[in-house]
Amino acid sequence: MQYIRGALDLEAELMELRQAIGAEKVSTIDQRPWREDSYTLHAPIRVTPTHEDDIVRLMLWASKHRLTITPQGGGTKDAMGEPHTPDVLLSMQHISGIVDYSPRDLTITVKAGTSIEQLQACLAEHGQYIPLDMPHAASSTIGGVFSANISGPRRAMYGSARDYLMAARVIYPDGRLLRVGAKVVKNVAGYDMNKLFIGAMGTLGVLTELTIRTRPISISSGMVLATASIDQLKQLQKLLIDSQLEPSICEWLYGSFEQPIGITSQQPTVAIGFDDVSSAVQYQLEEAQRLCRACGIAEQRTSSDKTQVQTLYTVLGQLLPNAQQLEGRSLIVEMKLLSSIMDVSKVFEAVQSLAAAREIALQFAGGLYTGVSRVIFEASWEQQTEWIELISDVQRYMDSIQGYGIVECAPLSIRQKAAVWGQSGQNDELMKDIKRTIDPHHLLNAGRFIGGM
Amino acid sequence: MIDAPLDEKRKQQMIDALSRVVGKKSILYRYEDVMAYECDGYTIHKGLPAAVVFPSNTEEVAAIVSYLHQQQIPFIPRGAGTGLSGGATALNGEVIISLVRMNKLLHVDYDNRRAVVQPGYINLKLSNSIASKGYYYAPDPSSQATCTIGGNVGENAGGAHCLKYGVTTNHVLGLEVVLPNGQIRRFGGTLDTPGYDVLGLLTGSEGTLAIVTEITVRILKKPQEVSTVLALFDKVTDASQAASDIIACGIIPAALEMMDAMAIHGVESGNYPVGYPKDLAAVLIIEVDGIAAGLQEQIEEIMQVCKNHHVREVRKAKDAAERARWWANRKTAFGAMGTISPDYLVQDGVIPRSKLPEVLERIGQISKQYGLRIANVFHAGDGNLHPLILFDSRVEGETERAVEAGSAVLKACADAGGSITGEHGVGVEKMEDMRFIFNDIEIEAQMQLRDVFNPNSLCNPHKMFPKPARCVEMKRLSREVPAVNI
Numbered sequence A: 001m002q003y004i005r006g007a008l009d010l011e012a013e014l015m016e017l018r019q020a021i022g023a024e025k026v027s028t029i030d031q032r033p034w035r036e037d038s039y040t041l042h043a044p045i046r047v048t049p050t051h052e053d054d055i056v057r058l059m060l061w062a063s064k065h066r067l068t069i070t071p072q073g074g075g076t077k078d079a080m081g082e083p084h085t086p087d088v089l090l091s092m093q094h095i096s097g098i099v100d101y102s103p104r105d106l107t108i109t110v111k112a113g114t115s116i117e118q119l120q121a122c123l124a125e126h127g128q129y130i131p132l133d134m135p136h137a138a139s140s141t142i143g144g145v146f147s148a149n150i151s152g153p154r155r156a157m158y159g160s161a162r163d164y165l166m167a168a169r170v171i172y173p174d175g176r177l178l179r180v181g182a183k184v185v186k187n188v189a190g191y192d193m194n195k196l197f198i199g200a201m202g203t204l205g206v207l208t209e210l211t212i213r214t215r216p217i218s219i220s221s222g223m224v225l226a227t228a229s230i231d232q233l234k235q236l237q238k239l240l241i242d243s244q245l246e247p248s249i250c251e252w253l254y255g256s257f258e259q260p261i262g263i264t265s266q267q268p269t270v271a272i273g274f275d276d277v278s279s280a281v282q283y284q285l286e287e288a289q290r291l292c293r294a295c296g297i298a299e300q301r302t303s304s305d306k307t308q309v310q311t312l313y314t315v316l317g318q319l320l321p322n323a324q325q326l327e328g329r330s331l332i333v334e335m336k337l338l339s340s341i342m343d344v345s346k347v348f349e350a351v352q353s354l355a356a357a358r359e360i361a362l363q364f365a366g367g368l369y370t371g372v373s374r375v376i377f378e379a380s381w382e383q384q385t386e387w388i389e390l391i392s393d394v395q396r397y398m399d400s401i402q403g404y405g406i407v408e409c410a411p412l413s414i415r416q417k418a419a420v421w422g423q424s425g426q427n428d429e430l431m432k433d434i435k436r437t438i439d440p441h442h443l444l445n446a447g448r449f450i451g452g453m
Numbered sequence B: 001m002i003d004a005p006l007d008e009k010r011k012q013q014m015i016d017a018l019s020r021v022v023g024k025k026s027i028l029y030r031y032e033d034v035m036a037y038e039c040d041g042y043t044i045h046k047g048l049p050a051a052v053v054f055p056s057n058t059e060e061v062a063a064i065v066s067y068l069h070q071q072q073i074p075f076i077p078r079g080a081g082t083g084l085s086g087g088a089t090a091l092n093g094e095v096i097i098s099l100v101r102m103n104k105l106l107h108v109d110y111d112n113r114r115a116v117v118q119p120g121y122i123n124l125k126l127s128n129s130i131a132s133k134g135y136y137y138a139p140d141p142s143s144q145a146t147c148t149i150g151g152n153v154g155e156n157a158g159g160a161h162c163l164k165y166g167v168t169t170n171h172v173l174g175l176e177v178v179l180p181n182g183q184i185r186r187f188g189g190t191l192d193t194p195g196y197d198v199l200g201l202l203t204g205s206e207g208t209l210a211i212v213t214e215i216t217v218r219i220l221k222k223p224q225e226v227s228t229v230l231a232l233f234d235k236v237t238d239a240s241q242a243a244s245d246i247i248a249c250g251i252i253p254a255a256l257e258m259m260d261a262m263a264i265h266g267v268e269s270g271n272y273p274v275g276y277p278k279d280l281a282a283v284l285i286i287e288v289d290g291i292a293a294g295l296q297e298q299i300e301e302i303m304q305v306c307k308n309h310h311v312r313e314v315r316k317a318k319d320a321a322e323r324a325r326w327w328a329n330r331k332t333a334f335g336a337m338g339t340i341s342p343d344y345l346v347q348d349g350v351i352p353r354s355k356l357p358e359v360l361e362r363i364g365q366i367s368k369q370y371g372l373r374i375a376n377v378f379h380a381g382d383g384n385l386h387p388l389i390l391f392d393s394r395v396e397g398e399t400e401r402a403v404e405a406g407s408a409v410l411k412a413c414a415d416a417g418g419s420i421t422g423e424h425g426v427g428v429e430k431m432e433d434m435r436f437i438f439n440d441i442e443i444e445a446q447m448q449l450r451d452v453f454n455p456n457s458l459c460n461p462h463k464m465f466p467k468p469a470r471c472v473e474m475k476r477l478s479r480e481v482p483a484v485n486i
Helices: A007-021 A052-065 A116-124 A142-148 A230-241 A278-294 A306-317 A341-356 A381-400 A412-417 A428-438 B008-022 B031-037 B058-071 B123-133 B149-155 B198-202 B236-248 B261-269 B292-308 B320-331 B333-339 B353-370 B398-415 B432-436 B440-453 B469-480
Strands: A026-028 A045-047 A069-072 A088-091 A098-102 A107-111 A165-171 A177-181 A206-213 A220-227 A249-254 A269-276 A300-303 A331-338 A361-367 A372-379 A404-409 B051-053 B075-078 B095-098 B105-109 B114-117 B172-178 B184-188 B211-218 B225-233 B255-260 B282-290 B313-316 B343-346 B374-379 B387-391
Touching (some): A007 A026, A007 A045, A007 A052, A052 A069, A052 A088, A052 A165, A052 A206, A069 A142, A098 A116, A142 A206, A177 B440, A220 A278, A220 A306, A230 A249, A249 A306, A269 A278, A269 A306, A278 B292, A331 A381, A341 A361, A341 A372, A341 A381, A372 A381, A381 A404, A428 B440, B008 B051, B031 B051, B058 B075, B058 B095, B058 B172, B058 B211, B075 B149, B105 B123, B114 B123, B123 B149, B149 B211, B172 B198, B184 B198, B225 B236, B225 B292, B236 B255, B236 B282, B236 B292, B236 B353, B255 B261, B261 B282, B261 B333, B261 B374, B261 B387, B282 B292, B282 B320, B320 B333, B333 B343, B333 B374, B333 B387, B353 B374, B387 B398, B398 B432
Parallel strands (some): A045 A088, B051 B095, B075 B095
Antiparallel strands (some): A026 A045, A098 A107, A107 A206, A165 A177, A165 A206, A220 A269, A249 A269, A249 A361, A331 A372, A331 A404, A361 A372, B172 B184, B172 B211, B225 B282, B225 B313, B343 B387, B374 B387
8 A cells, every 4th residue: 555645745735834843843754655464554744743833733734735644642552443544643752741740639731742651750759650551651652542542450440541531732633722621630611521532542633731630559459360260250250249349450361471470371360459558458358369269269379569469460551562563473453342341251252262263362351340351362464364254253242242342453454354443333423423523624533433534 | 493482372382292292291381380490509590491391201302302303492401400500490481301200210230330220310319229239329419319310410410429439420331312303322331432432521511412311320339338537627727738638648538528617607507517616617527438457547647637737626437327417417518508698609619639728718808808708618639619608689789799709719719720610510600600711712612512412502502601602603604604795
């Protein structure tokens, strides 16, 4: 695949842009062919603004010339969404830094291109953090995390991006700069516009600044890892849900993990983690062990070593592949599977049998308190045709249990053929109306989102 | 849209048409009958609806809305009418669609920790119905004994315990709604359903985007133990510093409430006096919950923080009965003001917690400036203030002065980097105050979104947004659209 328009065709327009924001922020790559096995995004023009005003000018320029723009943070989610061919890749990496941090208010305001590593390091100095599992911390940006609605195992206790975003600055495709929300923990003035931009994949506006709730890092942590049969795990899940335990993670894990976290066998393992004051952690670890035994689960490992627990959190948080690091490896497809809490076990059984039939290996992490599961399939490139079938079978199964299966990461060749966002739904038209209202010329992430938006 | 009261003939046609949908007994239209619907919990603005219609299921709501849409007659959804910003008040003779007869608990799914309710189902009833199995519904507005969950969704209601557990939007998992054109739609169902978060946008939209006809909410297992501390202070600044420090030291209490001297005077004259000393400047109620083994540690730390700030007396509730007494006193605070003032106006500004001392001082100045007493009772942990402006509507000009003082309080909150409303909504009351925190472009962007769902603004018109904002847009449009010669 070639670019629809190469940079050479746009020389006059580019001159205008260079004048508007500075030549050093605009670079071009001409006629780079797209590779079918690619996980990364490319565009003939790359713009690296250093200030919000640059983005406003870029938007006005793009609107005028009807050029399409895809904002990008660290590029870890490049392989998410329908294949699309933007004219401009808008790198947010230099829109970076802490704007305002008020530890006493448990809130922080950061620019969208700030890396997760920088953000968490700043919070850690005051014993705080943002409890969303945000993988690939060195390259992932906070704007990217919220735009892709990334969540991980700690969601069981702490919720997801929508529970943390309080306010944001957004630039609309026509160059309008808006403030949405308010920089306080509770606010109902006007519509809750924050919600629109979370998980919208940058299709409605460019987030330039976010105000986020923070949390104190808990004093103590502990975990139980228990290897069990599926029936035992189902029983355990019921007992846990009906108990007063307050796990910060409760995941059903299967597959081999890169770092040693104590999961060795090929049998599913349940990981139950707790964050609290030490007496409460200790009590809950004992209770969790008791519940495991009540289900006949003998093989358990317990740790209240904070570093070990952190390692587990990190490893589980890193399950989501980084699109920048997949090229040259075997074929990897990651799907997010959404179901009710009690259906997680069924989902696991279904995807396991669908993959086994095609001799495709899988890694699975299912949230036993959330109903959010991730499956990562891995196989050789020769099996490509079977992939499309596998994805649609998984989606059909999710549909049959009133759930959803979304392809969150796959190479271009797979995304060209699969229904990345699953089947179209009753609400697609309404969503398209929202998109049309804000981005009538489809300039932002054109074609990448649900329903070809 | 018909933006004036209907003439008698059209009104009669409408009543006949709606009667065919819901039956003659489920519609009110006589003056004496609709009088009870002239306002909600915000009583300063009043207006009579053309009719009040009581559907009993989603299909009836859809049929009513389809008819009104076809006739371009505006309408307003209404729950229990406990709203505090006038969101359910008919300003131009709209038809009120009351959802109080859709009041069933449809389904409880304990295994998946969720419950499905109709919009007219009362908030507290849900917690009561599932209590025997050890579950509850977390959002607990002070009006929870009478307010409906549909209304809670409309307003994105909060409550004393949302400091730890979040507000309504954090607990809504799915919605069935009737759009202003009569179409029935469902949103949510699982977490992270693909597409834009319409569920999140609808929650708190004050009935201006759709009418909620069914709600799936998250239910929680009751915490293993609850522990409550009462701290009495001689200085307001000490109490607010203590509130701020408790959060800053890493404890997230389930609730952290504060009342000042005037509020204490009010609640002590009400139906649930606690027996607070007469010369007290402020009281804090701090509640922690969770795993029993961990609570004592937190309680000790909280008590230490209070002692660091010269607390006069601090003690733990000795049992559930004592805790219930403290809460009854606090949760009936608004009503109790009736015993010390003929009228009151409650505000709902939010500020960053760390700004509590300075904003409270500013409110004191506003009280002096307008010559009106202001009682402060609020969610200190969230920085959500509820200044109660006490006035007497029989004294000429005092109502207007109270409204102005309220606006001044909101301005002070906005100036401190906060918001004009944390849980009561904008409604009619704070439309103009929206300008304290949003500029014309930002207001217009919100109105454009409203138009996606509610293009003719038939559903709850003239609410939430200041009036002239549209003028800016109209002006711009008129520039863009070539002039037509007549």
